[in-house]
Amino acid sequence: MISKATIDTVFETARVEEVIGDFVNLKRAGSNFKGLSPFSEERSPSFMVSPAKGIWKDFSSGKGGNSVAFLMEHEKFTYPEAIRYLAKKYNIEIEETEQTDEEKANTDVRESMYLVSEFAKTYFHTTLLNSEEGKAIGYSYFKERGFTNETIKKFSLGYSPEAWDAFTKEALGKGYQLEFLESTGLTIPREDRPFDRFKGRVMFPIQSMSGRVLGFGGRILTNDKKAAKYLNSPESDIYHKSKVLYGIYQAKQSIAKLNNCYLVEGYTDVIQFNQAGIENVVASSGTALTPDQIRLVNRLTKNITVLFDGDAAGLRASIRGIDLILEEGMNVKVCTFPDGEDPDSFAKKTSYEDLILYLEHNAKDFIQFKASLLMNEAKNDPIKKADLIRDMVVSISKIPDRIQREIYIQECSRIMDISEQVLQSTLAQLVLKEVNEVDKKQKQVQKAFDFVKNESTNPTDKVDSLYLFEREIIKVLLLYGNKTENFEEVLMKANEEGEIIEVSEMKELKIFQKIYLSLQEDEVEFASPIFREIYGDLINYYLQNEDSGVEKYINHLQAGVPQEVTSIMMEDEKYVLHDWIGQNIFPKTKDETLNQSISDTLFTLRWFLLSEIIEDLKNAVSNEPDSDNMESLTMVMNYIELRGKFSRKLGRVVVRYH
Structure with missing residues (x-):
């Protein structure tokens, strides 16, 4: 622990x-x-x-x-x-x-899978560097590919021995459970003897953005035609290949810094580019590009450059992923390498400076790329050319930004020698069709929602006013609890004639003290369980940490901050998020009227609680008309008079919650 x-x-x-x-x-x-x-x-x-x-x-x-x-x-x-x-x-x-x-017994299942995977990464890497078999086969292979020791270490490359159960025996001997060896796919179960999935392969650990080992890719080095050249870990609770990009852990900082991501196909493409000095590169690991993988990049940059080898057939199959990138609102360029070259081989024999220049000079936007790729086939065939143009407009229709769509229409018109009017008309039809499909789906969802709403809600339900008051008090405590303010205190004193009158005096208090004393005086307890818990924690925190801000309180909420706390504390950040000030909308900050706002909230809470007491007493009198209700009626009149004093103090404030 x-x-x-x-x-x-x-x-x-x-x-x-x-x-x-x-x-x-x-x-x-x-x-x-x-x-x-x-x-x-x-x-x-x-x-x-x-x-x-x-x-x-x-x-x-x-x-x-x-x-x-x-x-x-x-x-x-x-x-x-x-x-x-x-x-x-x-x-x-x-x-x-x-x-x-x-x-120990309560250790999370997923955590156990991560621990097993981390052990496997270390085992394969150590075997590669230290065992005779690992050095002779795996290490030699990586050296032949041109990888340095630093690169091998950076990507934790490894080797799984040829023996049927070398890894499994080692893991079991170290106390790892067979259940988790099997659930991660490292070990394949068999009645007589479980065996290693990756035996006799060089190993590529697949890591999450934070560096956790999710799974492995293994490449066989023999000419066994019955065995797959590359073998990946099966899908599991921790590994979903459609949501993972190889190299994202090593590339994330460089992607964000350079505001661009190079997308390749294989493990060695990523590794070779890294060794050449270009770190902002990831791979889809041989799978078709998915929206989840694109969104992973989208968190770091809006710009993707897709790198393809010179195989024309492979190019046509791969460009389908471009539309997915465009749909995510990202900017996509495409760069191809000469015939017979791929990112791995090209980077291996090219200096860093020449590689950077090549990528800069040969990266084309997707319109130019599609035109150059397919134009040779279509130039003497009007029908094929029409299909190509239509295909380009379909791609343009995926772009969510209207200005970008307009610019690409102009570019397509210039390249394909066709009028913008025809392209705009085709684009409008595609966009309209898509809008209609989305609208149809939304109406279906809304219809289902209306049905549930009619079944489960009462149209006369009102907002829970007490919840709003309690939330406001928690908000003030979170944002300003340890701040000192001057508050007007109203005291009842006798004047020279012996009459009881109200006397106001200013008193300096910390805000949490003002709220605590006021609620204690009225014997008020929060109705909401979550607010009651947060209120108690906050008051105790401030009593013990009068010189500290609320950050320390947040950090020690152990398993995480309750959603209510975060929502309250970040509420005013919406002004920044939506740039209201940039639009000449200036929301008034609570700091400007803090003491008045706190007093109003406390008075309003009292007003509300008094109103509930009055209603309860009225109902009690109505339900027992034959009883002597004089005492209850007197209490009602006294409470109404007291509520009137609060109303006169508050004025319009009461109306918000009535």
Whole structure:
């Protein structure tokens, strides 16, 4: 178990914008950062990070929290895994305390799969470098490919021995369970004896963006025609090949920095480019490009350059992925290599400077690429040419930005020598067809929603006013709890004539003290369980940390920040997200009228609670008309008079909640 001292150090050291910046391309927005949501499909940023508050909020999905919560949500880390990841990132030594048997028994299944995969990566890499078989076969192969020791280490390349169960025996001997060896696909079950899936292959670990080992690719080195040349880990709870890009862990920082990503097909293409000095490159690992893989890149950059070898047949099969990239609102270029060359072979024999120049000079936008690829076949055949033009317009229709569509229509008109009017007409038909299909689907969804709504809701339901009051109090405590303000205190005193009068005096209090004393005086308890819990935690926190901000409270919410806390704290960041100030809309900040706002909220809460008491007493009187209700009626009149005083103090404020 990780010690509390280590956890405290991790929270004090980790910067939320740096942690999230490894996974999402963040751009400065005032004192905050914004980016595309990593949890939903979107083209306009709704993801906000606040360094000052140490938290993030995804307004599209409602998720939010601190650095640990992000890693748990995005990377599916357990709490200890997130702490370990941050400790490694910030070079913090982890102090361990011994786990109980119960804690060991409760180890998460997915975590066990990750541990097995990490062990396998280390085993294969060590076998490659240290065993006679590994050096003679695997290491020699990688050296023949031109990979240096630094490159082999960077990508943790390895070798799985030829023996049927060499890895499985080693893993079992180290205490790893057969259940997890099989569920990760490293071991294939068999009644008489389980055996290694990747025996006799050089190994390529496949890592997530955070560096966790998800699976493996293995290449056979013999000429066995019955065995597949490349073999990948099967789909599992931790490995989904359609959602993974090979090399993303090594490439993420370079992609974000250079604002471009090179997309290749194979493992060795990625590795050779890295060795040549170009690190912003990833591979789809031989599978057809998927929307999930594109969105992985989209978090880091809007620009993709697809690299193809010179095989024309392969090119035609591969360009289908371009439309998927365009649909995600990304800018796509295509670069091909000379006949007989692929990214691996070309990078191997080309200097860094020449390789950069080649990529810059030969990268074409998708319109030019499609035209150059297919024009030779179509130039003497009007029908093929018409099909090619139609195919290009289909690609243009996938682009969500209207201005970009217009520019590409002009470019297509110039290249294909056809009028813009015809292209615009064809484009309009395609867009209209797509809009109609989307509209049809939305109407079906809305019809189902209306049915559920009519079945489950009452049209006369009102907003829960008490919930709003309690939420407002929690918001003030979170944002300003330890701030000191001057509050007007109304006291009842006797004047010189002996009359009881109201006397106002200013009193300096911390905001949490003002709220706590006011609610204690009225014996008010929160109705919402979650707000009641947060309120108690916050008051205790401020009593013990009067000189600290709320960041320390957030960090020690262990498994993550409740959604209500993050939503409240990041509420005002919507002004930044939507650039209201840039549109000359200036929302009034609570800081400007803080003490008045707090007083109004507390008075309004009292007004509301009094109104509920009055209604309860009225109902009691109505239900027992034959009883002596004079005492109850007197109480009603007294409460109404007191409510009137609150109303006169509050004026229009009461109307908001009535």
